[in-house]
Amino acid sequence: MRVMVASVQVPFVRGGAESHAEGLRRALQAHGHEADVVTLPFWREPPAELGHMIDSWARLRPRHWWVAPDRVIALKFPAWLCDHADLRIWMLHQYREAWDQLDRPRYERDADFRAATDRVRALDREVLGRAAREGRLVTNSGNVSRRLARDCGIDAPPLYHPPPSAEGIWSAEAQPVIFAPSRLEELKRQLLLIEAFAHVRSPVSAVLAGEGTMREACERRIAELGLGSRVRLLGNVPREEMLAWYAHALAVWFAPFDEDYGYVTLEAMLAAKPVVTCTDSGGPLEFVEDGVTGLVREPEPRALAEAIDGLWADRARAARMGAAGLEAYRARGISWDRVVESLAC
Numbered sequence: 001m002r003v004m005v006a007s008v009q010v011p012f013v014r015g016g017a018e019s020h021a022e023g024l025r026r027a028l029q030a031h032g033h034e035a036d037v038v039t040l041p042f043w044r045e046p047p048a049e050l051g052h053m054i055d056s057w058a059r060l061r062p063r064h065w066w067v068a069p070d071r072v073i074a075l076k077f078p079a080w081l082c083d084h085a086d087l088r089i090w091m092l093h094q095y096r097e098a099w100d101q102l103d104r105p106r107y108e109r110d111a112d113f114r115a116a117t118d119r120v121r122a123l124d125r126e127v128l129g130r131a132a133r134e135g136r137l138v139t140n141s142g143n144v145s146r147r148l149a150r151d152c153g154i155d156a157p158p159l160y161h162p163p164p165s166a167e168g169i170w171s172a173e174a175q176p177v178i179f180a181p182s183r184l185e186e187l188k189r190q191l192l193l194i195e196a197f198a199h200v201r202s203p204v205s206a207v208l209a210g211e212g213t214m215r216e217a218c219e220r221r222i223a224e225l226g227l228g229s230r231v232r233l234l235g236n237v238p239r240e241e242m243l244a245w246y247a248h249a250l251a252v253w254f255a256p257f258d259e260d261y262g263y264v265t266l267e268a269m270l271a272a273k274p275v276v277t278c279t280d281s282g283g284p285l286e287f288v289e290d291g292v293t294g295l296v297r298e299p300e301p302r303a304l305a306e307a308i309d310g311l312w313a314d315r316a317r318a319a320r321m322g323a324a325g326l327e328a329y330r331a332r333g334i335s336w337d338r339v340v341e342s343l344a345c
Contacts, residue, residue, distance in 0.1 A: 002034040003344055004062055004069035006079040007092075008042035008053070015183055016263055017092055019164045020140070021075060024090075024343075027336035033344055038062075040079075044097065047116040054119065057081040073343055077120070080127055088343055089128065089137045090159060093144050093260045095120050099151045100258070125152050132156050138342065141261040143282040159342055160334045163263035165239060169270040171322070172247040174315060176204045178276070178308060179249035181242060181264055184212030184233075188256045191221055192278075192299060198225045199305035202312035204250060206231045209242060246271040250318060251311050255299065259283040269293065269329040274321035276307055293325035 005028075007021050021037045028035035040057065044050050057078045062069050063085070072087045074080035077095040080087070097103070098120040107114050129152065131137035138159040139145045148154050163169075182188045190208055197206050208218070208231070215233070222231050237245075246252065252268035255278040262283040268275045269287065275294035277284040290296040295311070297303045311318040 001070045001344060002067070003028050003036075004072045004084075005035060005037045005075065006072050006082050007037065007039050007075040008077075008079055009039045010043065011041050016261070017076060019263070020092060020161070023161065023164060023336065024073065024075075024339065027340050028344055030336070031340045031344065033340075042076075047110070047112040050116045051119065054078045054081060054123065058083065071344065077124070080131070081123065087131070087136065089131050090343060091128070091137065091139045091144060091148070091156070093140075094124055094128075094148065094151070098124075100147060125154070128152060128156075129154050141283050142286050143258070144260050159339060160261075160332065161339050162334050162336060163266045163270070165243075166266070166270055168239075169243055169267055170247050171272040171326075174250045174273075174319065174322075175248045176202070176312065177245070177249050178204060178206045178251055178253050179209070179245045179273075180206060180253040181209040181245070181267075182254065182256070183210050184208070184214040184218055186214055187258075188212075188214075189278075189299070190214060190218050192255060192301065192304065193253050194218060194221050194225065194227065194231055195301040196304040196308065197227055197231050199302050200230075200308050201305075202309045204308060204312050205229075206253070207234060207245060207249075208232065209234045209237050209245065211236050243271075246273065249273050250315070251276050251294070251308070251322075253277075254284055255281050255304070256284075257281065257299075266329060266334070268322075269325035272319075272322040272326040274311065274318050274325060276304065276311075278304075287325075287328065289328075291321070293321055293328050295321075 005021050005024050025035045025037050058081045060082045072082055072084040074089050075092050080089045098117045132154050137156045139156050142158045145156055145158050180193055251274045253276050254264040259282040265275055265284040265287050275288045277288050277296055278299040288294040295307045297307050
């Protein structure tokens with residue numbers, strides 16, 4: 001079968017969504033399918049541009065292409081508006097700025113923004129609702145499924161997939177390091193980790209890998225709190241170095257706000273490391289059981305500092321939680337084979 005993986009991309013920005021699409025393409029090819037990723041650029045300002053992107057996807061007719069796909073698997077809005085007789089939707093998330101991250105004051109005062117938002121909402125209810133009724137809709141996590149049910153009244157099951165290079169993740173003896181790999185963005189909440197370290201009393205350091213719009217804010221906060229010797233910003237690092245930090249960490253920090261899925265959680269589990277996360281972190285809570293596979297705390301610096309100090313004080317317990325996380329991951333049967341069986345059979 002010839003399969004088109006349809007998504008959108010913010011130019012010059014790569015993250016979990018792009019890894020997801022490429023992982024699906026490789027898995028489809030490994031199972032004998034011909035597969036390619038087709039994207040259009042995505043931006044949202046001014047509001048009329050969102051309408052142009054909606055129209056671009058709605059006018060797309062892959063069946064008329066010189067080499068036409070037999071099936072389309074759409075991942076992100078508005079790619080699932082593509083006109084194809086065999087369209088499946090594996091929803092990474094809705095356009096969240098029209099739903100749970102809506103700027104309500106702007107919605108009230110800006111007619112163009114309100115019109116664009118209302119159009120997104122109407123299309124989601126129509127297109128996703130129809131796909132769900134026809135059994136053509138799954139999500140990438142239970143958290144995304146819960147949002148969809150809450151916001152649109154649409155039920156869709158989650159379909160989990162492995163993180164990138166899962167087979168290459170390894171584990172080693174823990175060092176006094178809390179590893180925090182993620183894009184430096186406000187919703188990823190690296191500032192919360194930095195502020196927690198102002199209260200950490202054990203001889204543990206924090207190592208943050210990744211780049212993003214919050215880089216300068218993180219540097220500034222580290223300097224303000226006098227944490228230059230205890231909190232390091234590595235920037236982007238090669239994959240091999242990333243896996244070594246996972247392997248040698250005491251624990252992995254991943255405490256975003258209302259994450260969709262989160263590769264970091266799964267990578268930490270594969271590295272047999274406990275995960276420190278928060279009660280409002282969303283996706284990680286599907287995998288992290290407090291005191292069993294990691295620690296779940298309120299998003300408050302002192303509470304998180306106490307959790308980190310506790311991991312150092314009882315390193316044997318931390319190791320047991322890491323081992324339990326690895327076993328919990330394996331018990332889920334997460335695999336690309338299962339994904340392909342669900343989406344391309």
